Amino acid sequence: MGTTRESAERHYRRDSVEFARAFTFFDAVYAFALTLLAVNIDPTDAAAWVDPGTLLGSGLGIQLMGFAISFIVIAVFWRVNHRLVAGFRALTPGVIVANLVAIAFVVLIPFTTQGISDEGSSEAPLAVAVYAVNISAAIFAQSAMFYVARHDGVLADPLPRRADFVNFLDSMTTPLVFLASIPIAYAFGADWGRLTWLLLVVIGPLSGTWASRRVARIRAEA
Numbered sequence: 001m002g003t004t005r006e007s008a009e010r011h012y013r014r015d016s017v018e019f020a021r022a023f024t025f026f027d028a029v030y031a032f033a034l035t036l037l038a039v040n041i042d043p044t045d046a047a048a049w050v051d052p053g054t055l056l057g058s059g060l061g062i063q064l065m066g067f068a069i070s071f072i073v074i075a076v077f078w079r080v081n082h083r084l085v086a087g088f089r090a091l092t093p094g095v096i097v098a099n100l101v102a103i104a105f106v107v108l109i110p111f112t113t114q115g116i117s118d119e120g121s122s123e124a125p126l127a128v129a130v131y132a133v134n135i136s137a138a139i140f141a142q143s144a145m146f147y148v149a150r151h152d153g154v155l156a157d158p159l160p161r162r163a164d165f166v167n168f169l170d171s172m173t174t175p176l177v178f179l180a181s182i183p184i185a186y187a188f189g190a191d192w193g194r195l196t197w198l199l200l201v202v203i204g205p206l207s208g209t210w211a212s213r214r215v216a217r218i219r220a221e222a
Contacts (some may be wrong), residue, residue, distance in 0.1 A: 066117025
């Protein structure tokens with residue numbers, strides 16, 4: 001009984017100042033990671049500003065591509081994290097630690113973005129591999145954070161476990177595509193590895209639609 005009471009006292013309830021501070025901190029770290037992406041864009045020579053083609057051909061084009069990809073990726077991570085934490089009725093030490101691990105991988109994204117966006121390294125398959133592993137690790141860590149929250153009993157509206165498994169399968173489509181790009185990059189080149197990521201434009205919505213319908217059916221049955 002004493003252990004249960006002590007555990008409950010370590011929870012930061014949703015209406016507490018500690019919960020609000022942690023929630024704000026998580027959001028701020030994502031904003032900081034987005035800001036760091038701009039550091040990867042190197043200043044161009046004045047001679048490159050004669051026309052758009054020359055400017056983009058000076059290396060700015062691939063840097064802007066890397067910026068755009070990672071900006072979207074981090075923004076999606078923030079949106080998912082924001083939605084997950086908003087669905088918690090409290091925070092526990094385990095949830096906070098798990099979320100910090102997920103955020104650590106997100107903060108690494110500006111660094112791995114440099115590998116896929118710098119002219120000197122963008123053609124290296126290793127750059128694609130490191131970036132893909134970085135994104136995949138962040139997704140795995142974010143999923144782990146959710147399951148820690150479920151284990152600690154702080155979900156405000158928990159779904160049946162079958163529904164959680166469906167959502168987990170849906171979330172795994174992204175790391176599946178990113179990890180699949182690694183052997184493609186080594187076999188056919190870094191450009192083909194990066195092009196593999198475009199599959200998410202098709203696979204993502206299809207997987208999301210399937211998961212939404214399946215979860216709705218499971219909730220109805222429950």
